[in-house]
Amino acid sequence: MSLLQIFEGPLFYIAVTVFMIGATWRILGIIAIGRKTDISPPKASANVGFIAGNLRHFLPRKVFAKRTWVHIVAGYSFHLGLFVLVIFAAPHITFFHDRIWDIRWPALPRWGLIIAAQFAFAGLIMLWVRRFSDPVMRLISDWDDHIGSWLTFLVMLTGCLALQESHDALKATHMLFVDIWLIYFPFSRLMHAMTFFLSRGYTGATYGRKGMNL
């Protein structure tokens, strides 16, 4: 069995299993801690607030934009770019089809992927540079923030190198980093990609039932 076969075969399935079990454990663990039942008479629905809170925080507020524009630009650039790369790169669609489910969808042309990759790289690098150059981020960042950034960067970089699918070694390197990333994910702050739903939702629910302004 070649390294590529190991990394996209058994190791990949192990990584996905760790990812799924770990992420579920963390999400259920947070929910299981529980919230006290609020007996004050509500003004509006907490459930609607949960959803509204989630949606509202996708949109930055104009009044803060002057002070946070770097983060807004870099954050959206990275997350949207990465989303497009993961979902619409032809090799990913084929991989998902062959390994996970029997569904296919249209792939982005190569030029589209290159643009998405440029946005993703530019955003991620900007965010990481700020981690050590901005006094606030430097104070509050820890090793987990840096490891998460670097692992994601390496997954993206090796993915670009493997895009041509010209050499198995490049593809194997990409798959190895994908596997490491998947295993690291549930133990790290990368989990924010899932816990954001609870964080925004709980605040939204509290604000919602009190008729507070989101």
Add this chain to the structure above:
Amino acid sequence: MNAVAQKAIDKFLEFTDSDIAAYADSCVHCGECAEACHFYMATNDPKYTPTYKLFPMVKAYKRHKAPMAGLKKLFGLVPPEVTEEELRQWEPLVYDSCTMCGRCTLVCPMGIDVAGSIRKMREGYVAAGIIPDGLVDAGKNAERTGSPMGVTFKALSAQIAHQEAETGIKIEIDKKGADYLALLSSMEIMGFPEIIGSYAKMFKEAGVSWTISSEAFEATNVGVQIGSGKMAKSLVQRVVDAAEKLEVKHVISPECGHAYGALRWAGPNMVGRQFKFEVIHIIELIEQLRNEGRLPAGEKDTRRITLHDPCQIIRRGGLLQEPRKLMDDSCSDFVEMEGAGVCNLCCGGGGGVSANPRAEELQMAAFSQKLKQISDIGEVEAVVVPCANCRTVFEDGLDEFEVELEVIGLGELVAETLSTK
């Protein structure tokens, strides 16, 4: 383990619910919250980053309560134990530099409620006995008299008598079966007693049956500010007992920031049951009376006037449009600040900061941001501040920065611009 630190850690963990857990596990350390915090904006000191203020509580959660904490502990991947020294180092961040205004939540991509988290974190500090002296004194006063400033009913009676003489309207005390029981804050009673006369004028005009209790007239809940659930509960219970004894239908929360939240939202949860009366904010009531045609607006104030949005009433209280409607009815030249409404800047003295002399310099620095926000809209002749605590902070701040600007309450403005039939 140090006993002081252990007490705080135990409380941190007790108050770590799913909300706190989700916040701790979602914060990506982006630092955007700093850009919304008036203390950071005024000083550019990174230690005032809101999420940083929560670090000791987050550490305790990650070490002891987080999902996978046990597994991570085996590999030495949990944070070290919170120490007493660390708690003391964080005390000024938790008490002096957070007004629990909630502005940072609006900018946070994860929607983290730092203000609510600080409220819970302070419970740990109270358990450990690490509290600023100013708040300890306010707490002692409140335990003794119900008022953080030690205001007694005798002092209130004198102010009521004065307002009765000013307005020519009799104010009923302990009137059983009245529809409304009005609460006041100590700062209103001692600093802005004209609000009592304004209530009398408005309620007479609207035909509202109301009273003031000699046993529970204070709305301020210093227990909420300090972070003492026990004290907060006893102060709420005092109001509940008086209101139910007088069989009133409603209790009016005054123009005081956190009092409304303490009674309306936290109150039933502290007492453990729903009240036999409804809690209504004075701004809600005035607007309701106006909508019913019972409080018609008269000649408008023609000065150029702006409105300050007290955080606990507007952003966290949900009363966004009501004061604006009343302003439009009462002023011919009402001008809004940039970011007015939900995103408005805090005065810098909420959440117990103004009761904490140690924080005075920092509070003034934060107020300078508010002042800049006002000066950015050009010259205004008055600012309406519908919170007695904010109003005191404004008056002290304007004095400190030698700025001439009249500060008035919303109730007073409405009372002064009522239609005279």
